Amino acid sequence: MTGMSLIVKTVCRWLKGFILLFGVYIVLYGHLTPGGGFSGGVIIACAFILIFLAEGKLVETKIFSKNVAGELDSVGILIFWAAALTGLFCGGVYFKNFITTAAESHFKLFSSGIIPICNIGIGLKVGASLFVVFVILAAVKIVVPKKSDNINDHEEDEK
Amino acid sequence: MTLEYIVAALIILMIMGAVTALETDNLLSSIIALGAVGFLLAIAFLFLGAPDIAFTQIVVEILLLIILIRVTIHRDLKTTTAHRAMFGWTFAIVLIAFLTWFGLTVFEEFPAFGTAVMDRVADSASVTYIKEGLAKSGAGNLVTAVLLDFRAFDTLGEATVLFCAILGALAILRQKAHKHSKEKDQEADAA
Numbered sequence: 001m002t003g004m005s006l007i008v009k010t011v012c013r014w015l016k017g018f019i020l021l022f023g024v025y026i027v028l029y030g031h032l033t034p035g036g037g038f039s040g041g042v043i044i045a046c047a048f049i050l051i052f053l054a055e056g057k058l059v060e061t062k063i064f065s066k067n068v069a070g071e072l073d074s075v076g077i078l079i080f081w082a083a084a085l086t087g088l089f090c091g092g093v094y095f096k097n098f099i100t101t102a103a104e105s106h107f108k109l110f111s112s113g114i115i116p117i118c119n120i121g122i123g124l125k126v127g128a129s130l131f132v133v134f135v136i137l138a139a140v141k142i143v144v145p146k147k148s149d150n151i152n153d154h155e156e157d158e159k
Numbered sequence: 160m161t162l163e164y165i166v167a168a169l170i171i172l173m174i175m176g177a178v179t180a181l182e183t184d185n186l187l188s189s190i191i192a193l194g195a196v197g198f199l200l201a202i203a204f205l206f207l208g209a210p211d212i213a214f215t216q217i218v219v220e221i222l223l224l225i226i227l228i229r230v231t232i233h234r235d236l237k238t239t240t241a242h243r244a245m246f247g248w249t250f251a252i253v254l255i256a257f258l259t260w261f262g263l264t265v266f267e268e269f270p271a272f273g274t275a276v277m278d279r280v281a282d283s284a285s286v287t288y289i290k291e292g293l294a295k296s297g298a299g300n301l302v303t304a305v306l307l308d309f310r311a312f313d314t315l316g317e318a319t320v321l322f323c324a325i326l327g328a329l330a331i332l333r334q335k336a337h338k339h340s341k342e343k344d345q346e347a348d349a350a
Contacts, residue, residue, distance in 0.1 A: 031298040036306065070329065077322050084315060095311035101297025112297035115307045118314075125318055129325040136332045 003056030012054035019047040027123035031115045032107060037122025044123065045130035052134065066135045069128040076125030083114045083121065162206060169203045190228055194221045210265050214258070284309075 003009060026033075027040030087096035099113035110116075173196050180192035197220025204213035270276055278286050288309060292301045296308040306314050 031300055031303045031307075033300060034302070036300070036303050070325075073322065073325060077318055080315060080318055084311065095308075095315075097296055097308050103294075106293060106297060107299045112299075112304070112308075115296065115298050115303060118307045118311065119303070122314070122318060126321065129321055132325055133328055136328055 004054050009054050012050050016047050016051055019050065020044060023047060023123075023127070027119055028116065029109070030119040030123075031112045032109070037119040038126050040119070041123040041126025041128075042130060044127035045134070048127075048131050049134050052131075052138070066132055069132045069135070072124050072128035073132060076121045076123070076128060079121030079124065080118050083117050087114065165206055166203055169199050169206075173199045173203075186228075190225060193224060197221050197224070205261055210261050213261075217258075 023040045023043035023046075025040075026035035026043055027037055030036035030040060084095045087098055088094045090096065090098040097113040097115070101111045101113060105111045176192045176196040176199065180189045180196065183189050183192065197216060200220065201213040201216040204210070204216055270279065278289075280286070288301065288305055292304045292309075293299065296304040298304040298308065
């Protein structure tokens with residue numbers, strides 16, 4: 001499980017930062033430009049999946065383990081839900097956008113109340129959960145097949 | 160009123176199918192029962208005037224479910240090589256004809272090409288979104304304004320679906336369970 005060739009690894013190492021940055025941009029500017037939490041989260045997950053594919057399976061525990069991703073998943077949906085509940089307590093309606101935006105701050109980054117907060121929550125959630133799904137599916141595919149020497153070595157490593 | 164009775168009958172059939180899927184011992188019959196539930200839900204969507212969701216329902220609930228289960232669970236699935244019965248062919252042809260008829264009916268109701276769809280009704284929700292979306296939500300992107308302000312509850316449901324899907328995937332596909340079942344298989348083989 002040493003991953004792909006040196007060329008692929010190097011290119012992925014250069015690209016991963018840009019992909020991650022683009023994903024974060026899509027999430028943060030979701031209320032101004034096309035995009036939002038879901039699409040940005042998918043791009044963020046793609047950055048990690050790219051590293052995972054290029055460097056091989058063992059890198060997963062080093063950079064970003066499955067458990068951390070699961071916790072981030074929960075944190076994301078809690079942020080979203082907390083925004084909804086705050087709307088209930090401050091405005092009286094579930095998902096009330098209780099921070100009103102003045103007309104002069106339209107089309108600025110800090111505008112439109114709870115929408116950017118919800119976007120960040122969804123972005124965290126979608127990114128982490130897609131990564132978890134990918135890791136689980138990849139891991140299952142590696143564990144299940146017939147026994148060969150490499151896989152046996154690897155299973156012993158895990159124990 | 161008849162619509163309510165039809166939907167109620169479909170829901171009763173769906174509950175029966177779900178109970179069958181839970182109670183049966185054979186995995187294949189369980190999948191078939193679950194597919195029947197999905198198919199009945201698709202028919203209910205057709206009657207409720209949502210053919211697009213009905214098509215999605217058929218694709219996801221019946222086809223994808225079977226393919227996913229076939230991929231993830233290697234054991235316990237028997238394949239049959241017998242010829243398809245007459246009933247199967249008739250049912251397939253009737254199903255395709257039925258869906259085609261529904262699709263054509265929908266096409267007839269489409270507005271003519273080039274006409275504005277969003278403001279056909281003067282005080283519809285879409286007109287309100289377009290006119291007052293920026294002022295009410297403050298978001299420059301109207302799609303996000305609808306997704307996270309006017310219809311945020313839908314989005315929460317969507318996120319919850321994703322969350323539950325991840326929970327299910329983690330529960331079914333975690334490595335410990337696989338090792339455990341492997342050991343069980345070995346014990347069964349030894350015994």
